[in-house]
Amino acid sequence: MTTMVERTTTPPPLQGPTAKEKKYDRQLRLWAAGGQQALEDAKVLLLNSGPGVVGVETLKNLILPGVGNYTIVDEVDVTEKDLGVNFFLEESSLGKSRAEESCKYLQELNLEVNGNAIQKSTESFVEKPSVLDNYTLIILIGPTKDCSILEKISQHAQKSSIPLFYVHCVGFFSHFSVQLPAQFPIVDTHPDPASTQDLRLLNPWPELLIFAREKTGNLPFQRDHEHGHVPYLLLLLHYLNVWKAARDGKAPANYSNKKEFAAMVAEGARKNNAEGGEENFDEATANVLKSLNPPSISSGLKEVFESDDCRNLRKGSANFWIIAHAINKFHAAHNGLLPLPGALPDMKAQSSDYIQLQNIYKAKAHSDFAEVTATVRRSEKDLDIESPIDDKEIEAFCKGAQFVKLIRGRPIRIAKSTETLDWSDRAGALSMELENQKMMGLESLLPIYFAFLALDRHHDETSRLEQSRREPSPLKEIPGARDVSGAVLPVPNFAEAAHFYTPAVDPETEPKPWPRFDTPEARKTFDNVVKELDRADGAELHNISALTGGMVAQEVIKVITKQYVPVDNTCVFDGIASKTAVFNI
């Protein structure tokens, strides 16, 4: 047995990583080859303005991981003050196109990425908005010259289902809103590994029951070694049978039942050993509360199942809906069960028992997947769809069904100076946000968002007033501007203007004492933010831009790879308190 013959075989070929896998190793461990491919297929458009640092910093974080293609649209030439805030420029860039110079220095970060620069203003670039269709994702840096440009881009992106990010970064504050397509489903949400997954102990299938009987049938007579290595799942199944036999076939249903059941399982452990217990029994009792729940579905999946797109498939239905439809049918046909994901957590067990148990789960997962696939194929036939959905896509959905998420993209709010913002259905929720934070003794960050809206509105107004000076038009139509003896008033500065246009929530939709936004706390935050934004006078601080560029890039990556869960839909950052908040606007 100890005599070893030196084997003289040629070493097997090195199955080491490719050059690309080596370079991207640390990110492939997050989004894998599929996510990487999506990133490499993406074409990102940056519509830059202002000091323009946040946009460039965002691109940096996309170019490094290998986004396929980026385009910078920027009107201005590089000036001295750009060099104090933008890292992707050099002394020699002074006086040259900022789009081209930033593009050049960003390009150095990753030669596999294709970069383009266009020296144009956003408004002239989007003169024909169809130009946006050349891109798969748009990052628009605010504020735009006036709100009509933002509106034009937002509407076109909506129509073409292109994700749009609208980003503001001024002084110590920043804000971004994400406008996703009306339906943005995510299958690979990367749920927390600790989140419960259904092991179907309350709905076991024959193969699992047979194996459980084989391993637990003679439990009291097993030798210690065997007894201490029965996988906890099988122990739970065994004791469930014992429990049910004494209770008209009913499984433990409520908390006190489960506590009682756990005590019964614990009672089964042998204690006459060195450790005074058995690890597999410890695992079993620890998992009682988690593992013995009747099947239920997450609110995210429920929303998917209940939507019209899932119930009524059409010729043009997206793959997502065709699979969701099939899974819904499975769910209905199996008393609320979802296809078995098939993954088995690690547990104390002999290697061979564990592998056998793992195979039983895998086989069941595969047969559930086959059932869903059959439904999908029938739908395809009914709808006359020629190219069948890839098995892998169906399989991924089956595995992650419980954690599937559907985000319904909403248009970005536009604070036009000529209109009052209509908060319609969001009024109640936003007012609630302020109330709740106040009740918890916290300061809501919502007023930061309002301050950025006021800033947009101010720019819109300034632009209109300037235009009206050039071409005299009836000023009376413009609120805030008064015609005093024929003379045009100077444009109010932002701090003054902000107070005119503090967005109020529409009193019609929620008949409470409005505007609820105007609480003393929210007003104080708002005033401070306005003053701080006024101090900044449009300037970006590099740190805040870099931080915001990091946040936006994370979100862009999540949207492009359709992995993890992106912000829905508005995020603000407060660089004084070092806090963020997300609002569904």
Added chain:
Amino acid sequence: METMVNGIEHSRERWRYLDYFLNKPGPTSDPEWLPGEQTINSLETSKVLVIGAGGLGCEILKNLALSGFKDIHVIDMDTIDVSNLNRQFLFREADVGKSKAECAAAFVEKRVKGVKITPFNGKIQDKDEDYYMQFKMIICGLDSIEARRWINATLVGMVDTENPESLKPLIDGGTEGFKGQSRVILPTMNSCIECQLDMHTPRAAVPLCTLATIPRQPAHCIEWAHIIAWEEHRKDDILDTDDPEHITWLYQKALARAQEFNIPGVTYSMTQGVVKNIIPAIASTNAIIAASCCNEAFKIATSCNPWLQNYMMYSGDDGVYTYTFETEQKEDCPVCGNLAKSLTVNPNMTLQEFIDSLGERAEAQLMKPTLRTEEKSLYSQFPASLREQTAPNLEKRLSELVENGEEIGISDPAFAIAFKYKLIFSS
């Protein structure tokens, strides 16, 4: 800008954006703060130290340079690897193998005119208090808990109440995947890294016996190859996790073991991940955390706005979630809970006499003290072997055992916490 009265005024045009915050107070800046020249001057003359020139460090150097700091030092002992290039944006393929600190310093110095960046290619432990004393603050982008604990203890130990400048704010960042955290530590004034040690989750480990006899997961097979097989077959080679031959050997061992037990899923990449304990890292998360750290550094250095009290955690897995809170200083913290006190002693006193005197001290009557310096065990009450070995010291004079000003650490079974004294010899 055109009116270039002198060189200084001209150069401020570049910093026009920054100057909005240095020349004007904001609604939340400290009312006692004086904006203007003095603030700008203090920012530009503040010497700051960056520890780590990796994913966070590259970002930190860029951010500090563009925050108006002019004199930056950076320490890193590592060389550039190809797997750094997806986020460590100051490095190019041609730089692989070069010193991170030197390469990063040269790049930022070249890109941002007027900033001086001094690299040190080595370990933080190579430097002494004199070195750390020269900096106004320290910003850390590290991946090692041990290094964090070391710099934390060093900075806490340096605080001298007679000299306010001995207090060096420590700003620390860390990331993992889409998550990260940044924190501001004012040594001795608030919760230190040692106080917060339990916030670092220890690396999950699998029982050795599982690896040895009942593997179930691919990672079990890899750990077996790493911990058991390597020692059995290649005891004399030091395992180098950066050597592809070594990783390939482990991979093949793990694969063979997995096949023996019918365990699917062992890959080369997983082998590397398990053996090197690889933590996923991306540019965007580093950008967020590094910028948060530098934002705090900027606020502390300029007083232009209040700084973080004292911890922000960030998670981008599911939307954006941050939690900003104040961690509590621990009274029994072994680093900042009981600072070294000066104790004037007669150098001719024997160690035994010194120990006797400890029993009479007011703040803590140390009846059964065990004492040591960093270098020496002075006297141990227990275990017996150590007591025997150290007993001869009892008759020695203090001057034979410790240097003037040296720190001794004393533990006593009656106290949960250790006492530290700096022995000052009376003349």
Added chain:
Amino acid sequence: MLKIWSMKQQQQKDANAESAAGTKKKKVTAAQLRVQKDLAELEGTLGKTMKTSFPDPNDILNFILTIEPDEGMYKGGSFHFNFAINQNFPHDPPKVKCTQKIYHPNIDLEGNVCLNILREDWKPVLNLNAVIVGLQFLFLEPNASDPLNKEAAEDLRSNREGFKRNVRTSMSGGAVKNEQYERVIGR
């Protein structure tokens, strides 16, 4: 910066703490202080069946523990364990290895020890005492259920008396199943 210094001075005034003179000498490390404390707490544990020895008394992070069981099947043996503690203690557990080749289900031929608190169950609140008690226990109650030396464990499980004989053989330097063991029986 000035702000922090004035805050510190204020805090100092409030606490009226004693001041410490600045020095550049090396400081006792947190790991050293913790080990010093842990060692002092071994007093009730070591007794006559266990002792420690320090090759370098100034280096308390590296020492040898000798266990001489006075009962059980390993009675009469003298077993040496090398303790290597790093500066990241107690965040990291101590590294413990048996320096002799012994026949034990929970210790392999390389000296690796399967003890939960040395690996998966280590927590910084645990101390050296817990580790040492755990090691001692392995000689009183070798655990066949979770072995590191599979042959020894199977031997113990299937034939306790035979296993005892093999333990004695191995302890006196004999061979068990073609494997030669180190003599560990007393002086």
